[in-house]
Amino acid sequence: MPVSQQSLSRSINATLRRVPAWPIYIIGAAWAGWLFYLGLTGGLGPEPINALERRYGEVALQLLVAGLFVTPLRTWTGVNLVKFRRALGLTAFFYVLAHFLVWAVLDLRSLARIGEEIVKRPYITIGFAAFLLLIPLALTSNNISIKRLGAATWRKLHRLTYPAVLLGAIHYIWLVKGYPIEPFIYAAVIVGLLLVRLRWTRLRSATA
Amino acid sequence: MAHRWKNDLTPNEVTPKGLWLNRRAMMAGLGAAAVTGAMPASRASAQALEPNTLEEISSYNNFYEFGWNKTDPADHAHAMVTSPWSISIDGMVDRPGTYTLEQLLEGLDIEERIYRFRCVEAWSMVVPWNGVELADVLAKAGVQSSARFVAFETTVQPDVMPGVRGRIIPFPYVEGLRLDEAQHPLTMLATGIYGDPMPKQNGAPIRLVVPWKYGFKSIKSIVRITLTDEQPPTTWNRLNAREYGFYSNVNPTVDHPRWSQASERKIGGGLFARRQDTLMFNGYEDQVASLYAGMDLREDY
Numbered sequence: 001m002p003v004s005q006q007s008l009s010r011s012i013n014a015t016l017r018r019v020p021a022w023p024i025y026i027i028g029a030a031w032a033g034w035l036f037y038l039g040l041t042g043g044l045g046p047e048p049i050n051a052l053e054r055r056y057g058e059v060a061l062q063l064l065v066a067g068l069f070v071t072p073l074r075t076w077t078g079v080n081l082v083k084f085r086r087a088l089g090l091t092a093f094f095y096v097l098a099h100f101l102v103w104a105v106l107d108l109r110s111l112a113r114i115g116e117e118i119v120k121r122p123y124i125t126i127g128f129a130a131f132l133l134l135i136p137l138a139l140t141s142n143n144i145s146i147k148r149l150g151a152a153t154w155r156k157l158h159r160l161t162y163p164a165v166l167l168g169a170i171h172y173i174w175l176v177k178g179y180p181i182e183p184f185i186y187a188a189v190i191v192g193l194l195l196v197r198l199r200w201t202r203l204r205s206a207t208a
Numbered sequence: 209m210a211h212r213w214k215n216d217l218t219p220n221e222v223t224p225k226g227l228w229l230n231r232r233a234m235m236a237g238l239g240a241a242a243v244t245g246a247m248p249a250s251r252a253s254a255q256a257l258e259p260n261t262l263e264e265i266s267s268y269n270n271f272y273e274f275g276w277n278k279t280d281p282a283d284h285a286h287a288m289v290t291s292p293w294s295i296s297i298d299g300m301v302d303r304p305g306t307y308t309l310e311q312l313l314e315g316l317d318i319e320e321r322i323y324r325f326r327c328v329e330a331w332s333m334v335v336p337w338n339g340v341e342l343a344d345v346l347a348k349a350g351v352q353s354s355a356r357f358v359a360f361e362t363t364v365q366p367d368v369m370p371g372v373r374g375r376i377i378p379f380p381y382v383e384g385l386r387l388d389e390a391q392h393p394l395t396m397l398a399t400g401i402y403g404d405p406m407p408k409q410n411g412a413p414i415r416l417v418v419p420w421k422y423g424f425k426s427i428k429s430i431v432r433i434t435l436t437d438e439q440p441p442t443t444w445n446r447l448n449a450r451e452y453g454f455y456s457n458v459n460p461t462v463d464h465p466r467w468s469q470a471s472e473r474k475i476g477g478g479l480f481a482r483r484q485d486t487l488m489f490n491g492y493e494d495q496v497a498s499l500y501a502g503m504d505l506r507e508d509y
Binding site for chain 2: 036039040045046047048049050052106107108109117120121122123174175177178179180
């Protein structure tokens with residue numbers, strides 16, 4: 001890394017150290033509430049259930065992608081956002097949960113129907129699988145769990161993020177009618193971010 | 209004009225607007241029964257239809273020439289050129305040629321029809337269309353006895369259509385009906401909604417309405433009608449034949465490969481509206497089921 005870039009990333013990191021992570025939770029919750037309010041008051045158009053479902057799902061994917069960017073950003077630029085990653089991940093989970101609840105509680109409203117859809121519709125099956133994969137990650141996103149599990153085990157467990165995000169990307173592509181560009185962009189970015197990790201793992205094992 | 213589907217009164221002639229909004233809900237049920245003459249109204253057709261507002265009808269549309277999103281048509285369609293307008297009618301007709309909109313409608317009464325509208329995406333509306341029966345327009349061109357299908361084509365105006373410029377699907381958009389479907393008294397060419405000219409995002413100035421089929425069959429902004437003896441290609445069927453059949457009749461017992469068609473969300477109900485059950489042939493079973501007698505509707509979806 002060139003010296004100038006190193007000093008730049010160092011000063012960015014110094015600034016970031018003074019920025020707390022908690023506003024991510026506040027902003028995340030407020031945004032979810034705002035979207036819900038828009039849905040209530042006609043701001044999401046005449047089909048608010050579907051619109052809210054989509055908006056929550058998209059924010060969830062965006063936050064998961066943001067979380068995946070943390071490590072490559074540090075590797076490539078030295079900028080360290082690790083202290084924000086837990087907040088990004090937990091807020092992402094919060095949106096996945098909201099996405100699921102809009103679908104289950106506002107849209108389908110019947111346990112039998114929910115079960116049937118999860119079993120019968122592959123795109124819902126994989127979306128639900130991604131949701132399930134994220135539950136243990138959300139539950140262990142705290143210092144006590146890291147201590148209890150041990151850092152190595154905890155890290156291994158949290159690699160479940162990768163299949164979960166990938167399933168989320170496929171879920172999005174699979175549910176749309178036709179070929180709008182957005183789900184493919186998400187999928188490309190996510191696959192890219194996962195491939196980068198695959199290469200690192202290879203490099204690491206090659207040099208070990 | 210045939211007047212096979214007859215209302216005794218046009219609600220807006222006799223009732224102030226505030227009142228006929230309620231009356232029209234009643235008329236819709238009565239009218240559907242009138243198609244089959246004295247046949248008693250079925251449970252479905254007797255059900256009161258509450259029309260969606262013009263705002264809802266004209267702000268939530270699929271019109272892929274303008275983009276993928278439901279709001280794209282309302283955002284972009286204002287630039288579409290709809291006047292002057294003509295439709296060329298060709299193929300197996302006695303009088304092929306280019307008919308202006310005025311010629312097509314001349315001598316025909318514009319009727320009001322309040323129909324359910326069910327999208328393949330499992331949402332629905334109730335729309336008070338104004339228009340004429342397609343059969344009467346086809347008669348002007350003189351359908352030859354060899355004709356068995358009717359093909360339709362939407363206008364293509366790349367300059368004002370972002371979806372066409374982006375080639376998001378192949379254009380022109382094309383659709384088709386079997387001749388007996390096209391000549392059925394429920395099938396109409398609509399030129400307006402709520403007594404106003406058709407909003408551009410809804411397919412101005414003239415569009416097809418086939419109320420017992422999924423919405424994508426009801427092709428918008430028609431510039432060409434072809435009578436043929438072969439089943440014509442249709443846009444969504446070409447894109448994905450497994451998911452979108454030529455018939456695409458509304459059928460709660462045949463699911464879309466990816467989602468259920470058993471229920472639907474009516475547009476405009478807000479965040480807490482319940483889904484409603486989808487009706488066979490979208491509630492027009494009494495009128496159209498005979499068209500498909502002996503057919504396996506799982507096979508010919």
